[in-house]
Amino acid sequence: MRKSLTLLPISLALALSACGGGAADTAASGASEAAAEVKAPAGQKWSDTVSKTDAGGIVMGNPDAPIKLVEYMSITCSHCKDFGEQAFAPLRDNYVESGRVSFEIRNFVRDPLDLSAAILSRCGGEAPFFPLTEQALGYQTTMFEKAQGMGEATYGDILNSPPETRFVRLAEQLGLISFFQQRGISEDQAKACLADTATAETLMNGTQKAAEDFNIEGTPTFLLNGQKIDGTNWAMVETKLKEAGAR
Incomplete structure (x- = not known):
């Protein structure tokens, strides 16, 4: 699964192919005791606490949350779009804001379209990453x-x-530069990010490492406190969060 900028080109049909997670090595089942709510610092909300992780993802919430949810996602994955529509608001409002749960997104790039969108979702830094990703998923069709x-x-x-x-030209064809420009990323900023080959290589290397370390085969795939869990929809993931003590 080694990827590089020289090996990335694939057919358009393949780039538009379906997505889906592989079989998960599931986390142990069984309910844990409910975790205590942790108040955010005065005048702040946990959903506003956003930072980059050592794994290359972007995490929202209490950095010391006892329950850590990670999503490996692709902006060109229809199941990831569905999960975002179902989950992002309740996950943020009911779980992240409690201080019990942190939520991290790690881009798992599937194709050049996905890579272009992922680069732009990170172009404004960590703070706007989650809303930009959510809106980019909505632009998928x-x-x-x-x-x-x-x-x-x-x-x-x-x-x-x-x-x-390459990715400047592709993003122009896809309307991504104008899409992100309407959301606070200037045209010059977007083109500079897309021309930065180091960012593209970092995202692809992160995808390779995820495949090697966690046997990630498709998206979305979820880790709960470091273990893969079954499920690609919010109902299944929420059940696992509650079992882990997020209730």
Whole structure:
């Protein structure tokens, strides 16, 4: 599963293929005692506490939360979009704000479209990452329509261009630069982020490491306190959170 900027080009049909998690090595079942609520510092909310992790993800919430939920996600994954629609608001409001749960997203890049969107979701730093990711998931259908409209020939030409221009060109075709510009990322800022090949390499290396360390085979895949859990929808993940003491 080794990925690099020279090996990344794939067909447009493959880039638009379905996603889904593999079988999980599940965390132990059985309910734990309820974790105590932890108040945020005066004048703050835990959902506003956002930082980058050593694993390359972005985490929201109490850094010392006893229950740590990680989602390996792809912006071009329809199941990730569904989870975001179902989960982001209740996960933030009912669990992260309690101080019992932290929520980390780690980008698991599936294709050049996903990589372009992931780069831009991080372009403004940690603070806007979660709302930008949520909105980018909502743009997924339009992005796919624009990708299909460009055709294989244009797509192939873009992916055969130099790495420092490849994702700028692709994002322009997908309407991603204007999409993020409307959300506070200037055109110049977006193009600079997309031209930074080190960021792309870091995201792809993180995807490779996730596959090696946790046998991540698809998205979304969830870790609860370091162990994979079954489920790709909010109802299943919420059940596991409650069993872990988040209730």
